[in-house]
Amino acid sequence: MARKVETATEVASQTPPIRIGQCLELRILRLAAGGDGVAKAPDGRTVFVPLAAPSDFLEVQIVDVQRRFLRAEILKILRPGPDRVEAPCSVFGVCGGCTWQHLDYPAQVEAKRTILADTLSRIGGVALDQVPGVMPSPRGYGYRARARMLAGAGESGFRARRSHRLCATRACPVLAPALESALEDVRRMSAADQEPIEWEIALGSDGPVRCGRVEKKTALPIVIQIEGDEIQISPGTFAQANALLWEGLHRRVLAATGRGRRALELYAGAGFFTLALARRFSDVTVIESAACAIADLQQNLERAGLDHVEIISARVESILPSRRFARPDVVLLDPPRSGLAESALEAVANLQAEKIVYLSCDPATLARDTARLVGRGYRVTSIEGFDLFPQTPHLEALVVLEPLRRS
Ligand SMILES: C[S@@+](CC[C@H](N)C(=O)[O-])C[C@H]1O[C@@H](n2cnc3c(N)ncnc32)[C@H](O)[C@@H]1O
CATH class of the missing domain: 2.40.50.140 (Nucleic acid-binding proteins)
Known part of the structure; x- marks a missing residue:
């Protein structure tokens, strides 16, 4: 039946x-x-x-x-699944800083590869013949060179998970070892504050730890040494946070841009990539909107004796569609999490650059913008991830696009 x-x-x-x-x-x-x-x-x-x-x-x-x-x-x-490990931090699960300490580090990197591939194919419609690589952090702990934290009433730590409350801690295993002492320093310096206040702690390649209240921007700048150049970064200016991947990320991004005549860099910050770009291109224009970043960038270029870089202080989505730019060999862009505004994306596509090198801290907006650039006549020639934030699901990714007609 x-x-x-x-x-x-x-x-x-x-x-x-x-x-x-x-x-x-x-x-x-x-x-x-x-x-x-x-x-x-x-x-x-x-x-x-x-x-x-x-x-x-x-x-x-x-x-x-x-x-x-x-x-x-x-x-x-x-x-437990085979990748579950004991989290080393005493406040793991309560602190909002890390959510993956319970995962073996190779499993975290593997998960990020899959997430990057899925996001680019699902949202971006990118056809992948293989799962892209993710450059691991040389160490899963002790990597972080800059962090914002809370301190007051004799305690310091990060925000608690899903809360704005302070989660007090005496040690943080993701901080660079030299920076861990800063937890104690800010606790001491904020002992008289009744309510927790936001602090920034940072460490450059030059050694000394900097601590300061975020609101007052009182910390001294850090200095990152890269490719023989010194990049000064003041409080308030964006800094790449994983000290162990400064060199790897820099090397891969500059390998992607290559060398040539004209480069346009969008969202340049203090010039983490700009100085090296200016050593590879004879005519460089950068756009950045934060005044503190521009002040750092100007000083960094001056100290390096690089005087062929035009700095435009503006929002990319305002200036790029409204001003005529000569066709660049390369556009390098590293926007915030939200990615490119529609008008900015249109303007980038209209530049008809020979190459677009897009670095992003959010695979979803990267996938969305990649799909739009593909719709405007580009094709993806390479994809790579960087694990700048071990013990968290955050992922940095680099996509290189070239005009379709060149294939
Ligand atoms: C992810 S950071 C990258 C900075 C730099 N590439 C680096 O690696 O240090 C993004 C930068 O874009 C700047 N920014 C944010 N929104 C912007 C906008 N609409 N127009 C221009 N710059 C913007 C921020 O001030 C910040 O310096």
């Missing part, structure tokens, strides 16, 4: 509704771009579980119910 086979929708419709507070046993299938573990609920909906590892078998409690997905917190690890 023929047996009726139930469809997934029919099965789901017979499953009792899932409610907040309900406990479930789930297996983690993979990690999502935001860092949470991903599982399937009995009704087929996706469940996001923070602090989970792939193949963990968990007892979880549902904390949020949405039409298409659920969120849950771990109650008990019933069987």
Whole structure:
């Protein structure tokens, strides 16, 4: 006798509704771009579980119910997945700084490769013949050269997970070893403050630790030495945070730009890439909007004796569409997380550069902008990730695009 086979929708419709507070046993299938573990609920909906590892078998409690997905917190690890390790930090899970310390470092890098490939193909429609590489940090801990933290009333630390509260700590294993003493320094300097105040702690290649209140910008600048140049970076100006990858990232970005006559750099900051770019191109124009970054950039170029760089102090989306720029050999861009505004993207495409070298700290906006540039006649010639933030799901990625007609 023929047996009726139930469809997934029919099965789901017979499953009792899932409610907040309900406990479930789930297996983690993979990690999502935001860092949470991903599982399937009995009704087929996706469940996001923070602090989970792939193949963990968990007892979880549902904390949020949405039409298409659920969120849950771990109650008990019933069987750990093979990549789960003991987190070394005493405030892991409470502090908002790290969310992946429970994952073996090679597994973190592998997860970032998959996330980068998935994001570029799913959002960007990029056809990948292989999963792109991710340059690992030489060490998974002790890498961080700059951080913002809270200090007051005799305590210091980072913000707690999903909160603005201070999560007090006496040690932070992701900080560069020389910077760990700064936790104690800011605790001492802020002992008289009743409410926690934001501090910046930083370390350059030149050695001394700098601490200062963010609001007052009182810390001294740091200096990063790279390719024989000195890049001074003041408080308030963006600085690449992983000291162990300064050189690797710099080398790969400059290898991608190559050499030539005319280069245009957008979102240049204090000139982490600009000085090296100016040593490879005879005519360089940069656009940057932050006054403190421009002051650093001017000094850095002057000290290096590089006088063929035009600095434009403006927002990229305002100046690029409104002014005529000569066609560059290369456009190098390193925008904030939000990526390129529509008008800026149109203007970049209209420049008809021979190469676009796009560095991004957000794979999703990078994928969106890559898709738009492909729609404007470019093709992707290389993709590479950089693990600037081990123990977190954050990922830096570099995409190189060239005009389609050259293939
Ligand atoms: C991710 S940082 C990169 C800086 C530099 N490439 C580096 O590696 O140090 C982005 C930079 O873009 C600048 N910026 C942000 N929005 C901007 C805009 N709309 N127009 C121009 N610059 C902008 C910021 O001030 C910051 O210096």
